[in-house]
Amino acid sequence: LVEHYIRQNNTIDIYEEYFEEEEEEEEEEEHPSAKTINVLRDPNSTKRMATHLSWHPDANRAVAVAYCSLDFQDSRKDMNFDSYIWDLEKPYTPELTLKPSSPVVTLEYNSKDWHHVLGGCYNGQIVYWDTRKGGLPMEMTPVELSHRDPVYGACWLPSRTGTECLSGSTDGQVLWWDIRKLSQPSERLILDITREDQLGKALGVISLDFVPTMPTKFLVGTEQGIIVSCNRDAKTPPEKIANIFRSHIGAVYSVTRNPFFPKVFLSVGDWTARIWTEELMDSSSIMETKYHTAYLLDACWSPVKPAVFFTARSDGTLDIWDFLFHQKEPSLSLKVSNEPLLSLRSQDNGQIIGCGTRLGAVSLLEISPGLCTLRKNEKTLTSTMFEREARREKVLQDKYRERQLREQERLRARPEEKEDPQAVFRQAQADFFSNIKAERRRR
Numbered sequence: 001l002v003e004h005y006i007r008q009n010n011t012i013d014i015y016e017e018y019f020e021e022e023e024e025e026e027e028e029e030e031h032p033s034a035k036t037i038n039v040l041r042d043p044n045s046t047k048r049m050a051t052h053l054s055w056h057p058d059a060n061r062a063v064a065v066a067y068c069s070l071d072f073q074d075s076r077k078d079m080n081f082d083s084y085i086w087d088l089e090k091p092y093t094p095e096l097t098l099k100p101s102s103p104v105v106t107l108e109y110n111s112k113d114w115h116h117v118l119g120g121c122y123n124g125q126i127v128y129w130d131t132r133k134g135g136l137p138m139e140m141t142p143v144e145l146s147h148r149d150p151v152y153g154a155c156w157l158p159s160r161t162g163t164e165c166l167s168g169s170t171d172g173q174v175l176w177w178d179i180r181k182l183s184q185p186s187e188r189l190i191l192d193i194t195r196e197d198q199l200g201k202a203l204g205v206i207s208l209d210f211v212p213t214m215p216t217k218f219l220v221g222t223e224q225g226i227i228v229s230c231n232r233d234a235k236t237p238p239e240k241i242a243n244i245f246r247s248h249i250g251a252v253y254s255v256t257r258n259p260f261f262p263k264v265f266l267s268v269g270d271w272t273a274r275i276w277t278e279e280l281m282d283s284s285s286i287m288e289t290k291y292h293t294a295y296l297l298d299a300c301w302s303p304v305k306p307a308v309f310f311t312a313r314s315d316g317t318l319d320i321w322d323f324l325f326h327q328k329e330p331s332l333s334l335k336v337s338n339e340p341l342l343s344l345r346s347q348d349n350g351q352i353i354g355c356g357t358r359l360g361a362v363s364l365l366e367i368s369p370g371l372c373t374l375r376k377n378e379k380t381l382t383s384t385m386f387e388r389e390a391r392r393e394k395v396l397q398d399k400y401r402e403r404q405l406r407e408q409e410r411l412r413a414r415p416e417e418k419e420d421p422q423a424v425f426r427q428a429q430a431d432f433f434s435n436i437k438a439e440r441r442r443r
Contacts, residue, residue: 032320032332033368037352038091042067042360044080050356052106053345057114060347062087062095063354065362068103068122070150083107083119085131088364097135100127106154111212112162116179120151126167128179141182147171153208158215166210168220172202174230188237191220191228195238203228209256209265217242219265221252227267229278243281247274254299260306260379264386268299273311275323277390283397286389289321290328298343304350304374306382312341318355320371324382331371336363 040063042048048067056062064085069076083104084094098104102123110116119127119137124147127140147169157164163179164186176187192201207221220228229243248269258264263278267285271292274285294315302308307324308331316337319330336355343356350372355363 030368030370032322032371034318034320034332034334034353034365034371036336036363037366038088038364040065040086040091040362040364043084043094044082044360046076046078046080047359048079048103049342049358050360050362051104051343052108053343053354053356053362054107054109054117055345055347055354057109057111060349060352061089063345063362064098064107064109064117065356066104066107066119067360068105068150070105079103082135085117086362096131098129098137099135100137101125101140105150105152108155110156110162112156112158116162118154118156118165118179120154120167120169122150124148124151124169124171126151126154126165126175126177126182128165128182139179139182141177142184145184147173147175149204152206153220155208155210157210158212166208166218168205168208170204170206170223172199172204174205174208174220176232187232189230189240190237191222191241192238193226193228193241193244195241197237206251207253207255211257211259211262213262214257219255219257221247221255221267221269223251225249225252225269227252227255227265227276243278245276247276247285248272250295253297256300258301258306259303261383261386266299266301266309268296268311271295273299273309273321275386275389277386280390280393280397283393286386286393287323287327289319289330295340297340300344300346300353302350302372303346303348304372306379307385308350308371310344310346310353312344312355314340316341316357318344318353318365320367322371324378324385334365336365337361 048069050065051068052066054064062085066083081100081103083098085096087095100119100121102121102125104119105122106120108118115131117129121127125141127137130138148171149169151167151169153168155166157166165177168174172191174189175185178186190197190199191203192198194201203226204223205220206223210218216231216233218230225248227245227247228241230240231242234240247267250270252267252269254268256266265276267274273289273296275287276285294313296311297314298312300310308322311319316335316339318334318336320332322331337357339358341355341357346353351367353365
C-alpha cells in the first residue's frame with residue numbers, strides 16, 4: 001500500500017516551473033546601459049584622428065587603429081605617420097607599431113589570414129603588413145598607379161587565396177588588387193553615374209562596404225551624398241553601376257549592410273541615419289532617424305541584434321538605436337567624449353564597441369546584455385518590420401508616379417491654343433488707351 005502511494009506521488013513533479021519563460025522575459029527587460037572599460041590613447045604628443053578601427057578576427061583580442069589627420073593642408077612638422085595594433089590585455093602601450101610611408105586612413109584585418117593587415121594611405125597608396133614580421137610594410141602599390149586622393153575605404157575580398165582586396169578613394173575610382181602583385185591594379189571602376197566612364201565626372205568615394213554573403217556586390221558612399229550599388233560581375237564598366245540612391249544632403253560618411261538581411265543597408269550623412277533596401281530602386285529610404293543638431297559621422301550595425309545599430313555624433317555622443325522598439329528616440333545616448341566621434345566598430349559578439357575620437361583616443365564600451373542578446377522571434381519581427389516599411393514606401397512611390405502620369409496626360413489632352421500675334425497686340429493697345437482715358441477722367 002505504501003509503495004502504491006509513493007508511486008502515485010512521484011507521477012507529478014512538484015518542483016516543475018510553470019512560469020520560467022515569463023521570468024526570463026522579466027529579467028531581460030533591464031534598462032539599457034553602457035560603461036567605458038578602457039581608453040586607448042595615441043602615444044604621440046601631436047594628436048591625430050582615430051579614423052578607422054578593425055577588430056582581430058581571433059576572439060577580438062586586439063584592435064588595429066588607423067591614425068591620420070584629415071584636416072585640409074595640415075602641415076605640422078612633428079606629425080607622426082605611425083598607426084598601432086593594441087592588445088586589450090595590455091592597453092597602455094601598443095602591441096605593434098605599423099610604419100607606413102604615408103599616414104593610414106583605413107586599416108582592415110584579413111579574416112582568412114589573421115596576420116595580414118590591409119591599409120589605405122592618405123597619398124592614395126595601398127599597403128599591407130604581415131604582423132609576424134614586424135611593423136614595416138611587406139609591399140605597397142606604386143604611386144603612379146595608385147589612387148590620386150586619400151583612400152577612405154579598403155576591404156578584403158573572399159577568394160581561394162585570401163589575397164584579393166578592394167579600395168575606394170575620393171579621386172572617383174574603385175580599384176581591385178592582389179597583394180601577391182601590387183605593381184598594378186587587377187581591375188578598375190570609374191564611379192561615373194552618367195555611365196560615360198569619364199574620370200572628370202566621377203563621384204568621390206568616402207565610404208565603402210563589402211560583405212562575404214554578397215561576393216559580387218558592394219556599396220559605395222560618395223562625397224556628393226549619393227549611394228551607389230555596384231556589381232562586379234557586369235560585363236562593361238557602366239553596367240557595374242547597378243543602382244543609385246540619392247540619400248543625403250552632404251557626404252555619406254558610412255554605408256553598411258545589415259548582417260542578417262544583406263539587402264537592407266544603413267547610411268549616415270548630414271544630420272540623419274537612414275535605412276534602405278535594394279529591392280526599391282530610385283526611391284527614398286524606408287526608415288530614418290530624427291534630425292540631430294550635431295552631424296553624424298559614422299555608424300555600424302549590431303552583429304547580434306538585427307534591428308540595433310550605433311551612430312557617432314560630432315558632439316562626442318554615441319547613440320544606440322533599437323528600431324524594433326523605439327524609432328523616434330535612441331534606446332541609449334552616451335556622452336563618450338568632448339571631441340567628435342569619427343569611427344565606430346563593434347566586436348563580433350556585440351558586447352564591446354570601440355569609438356575613435358578626433359584627438360586619437362579610442363574608448364572601449366561594454367554594452368548591457370539586453371542590447372547584445374538576441375531575443376526570441378526578434379529576427380522574424382525585424383524582417384516583418386523591414387518588409388512592412390518597404391511595402392509602404394513602394395505604395396507611396398507608385399502613387400507619386402501615378403499622379404505624375406495623370407498630370408502628363410492632362411497636359412497632353414489640353415488643346416493647344418494658337419494665338420494670333422496681331423490680335424494680342426491690338427488687345428494690348430486697346431487696354432493701354434482705355435487705361436489712359438480712365439486715368440484722365442479720374443483727374
